[in-house]
Amino acid sequence: MTEELYEELEAILIQADLGVEASVGLVETLRQRAKAEKIKAAEELRWLLKDELKKLIGEPGVLIKNPSGPTVVMIVGVNGTGKTTSVGKLAYHLAEQGQKVVLGAADTFRAAAIEQLEIWGERAGAAVIRHQMGSDPAAVAFDAVQAGLSRRADYILIDTAGRLHTQTNLMQELEKVGRVIGRAMDGAPHEILLVVDATTGQNALNQAKLFAKAVPITGIILTKLDGTAKGGIVAAVVNTLRVPVKFIGIGEGVEDLKPFDTEAFVEAIFDRS
Template identity: 50%
Template sequence: MSIFSKLQAGLSKTTRQLGAVFASFTGANDDFFDELEETLILADVGATLSSTIVEELRAIVLKNALKGVDEIKSALTDILTEKLGDNKAGLSINTKPSIILIIGVNGVGKTTTIGKLATRYTNQGKKVLLCAGDTFRAAAGEQLSIWAERSNADIVRREEGADPASVVFDAISAGKARGVDIIICDTAGRFHNKSNLMNELAKICRIINRELPDADREVLLVLDATTGQNGLMQAREFKDTADLTGIVLTKLDGTAKGGIVYAVANELSIPVKLIGVGEKAEDLIDFNPREFSEAVLA
């Protein structure tokens, strides 16, 4: 299965439901627009945004006297794409070293995403150093070590319970000394309590600012797309602590409905940069707003 077909398979429920709305299309009337709005809400787009999208579509259909299903679908694709904002694909990590900090609550797919990124960049001939900043669980460092081995990346790892910010400090020092291209930091998704987690993250951010003031940096918040609107709440909290540069939405191959991408991008004004469509090293896609919207309406 190609990576893109994994995404299409993951989105199939939403695609089918939207397809049904268009299949029963008898004219651009209230019934059609109401049904479309309901379907968008069911797909996790969120009530407010779904209503905005449908109102915009209604206006365009009226203004341009659109009648056919294909024209209306194409107008909807444009509106959906536009809601995803200006999305320059790819990460900006051009300095040597540059750093990627991966954050998010537990279980969303942080460590797996790091494994995928490490694989991508070592395959491009880049020297990658992983930083086991999740010292909360011993198993976390173990899991990252396995990814380091698989992807031919280096790793800086310390004992369980070590201060996460000091592991990041060590990784940055090692990265500079060894002349690596990219340092990718894992972090814990869980701590003794939530304020501890945010304090630790703030400390890590301060260390990065201090030790790599001029380096390119991506701070990526990983969200599990299957958790729907709950992901939005997580994003708001993390946004207050770290200067997020992008979102990684994982598990879009699963039972996710896809609409959450629009809710996240629109409400947080943070670009979705990558999507995860499986557990394997290659299951990572650079997010492309138009491609995604076309897949949703396929």
């Protein structure tokens, strides 16, 4: 009876993309706690597991605010994970709170990426600093930070490319963008958010490690959580990179970026299973 429940719980975790190792590990911790605390009731065991999962995922993080000038936020991640959309939604969210936002179109790899960001800039009422397609992304980022400083912006959000001719090129480029932002403003970028697509599964961990080697990631945006009980891979990303999840994406609209809520995230994994 109890054994069946353990197996069922383990299956829920694996289904949620937590990874086999982490899922087995969590259920093992549960077994030990249940034994030590002499717990047998299914409801209590479920509660304990949720508790362990919450501990594993950790507390949500909040967006950093530079107290002495604009806050520069760089957004990185694999192509298609939702970087540009997240920049747009974040710009809207900040503008709603009365913050002045400047956007930097540092994904110069495709013309469509620049146009996409401009549409988001219009929606959010944020100026978009852009160069031509194919130009140096670091130069765009530099100009965006300078424009943000001279316009007294509260936030400067830098969109970046997720694909280049090779992975090495991309990582070198991101490293350079980060370095050049630091030259435009001391202490910047204050925040480097990694966008993780909740539907990617275990591959997201390898991607995260790769980006973390190029730039110091400070937080995670977990996108495409609408309509999936997955996203459990974020537990592995959080524990490997040692950074919190700050926001989630739950759709393609302006309002579809929300602060991360560990409790709600864990409940959803069990609700939808």
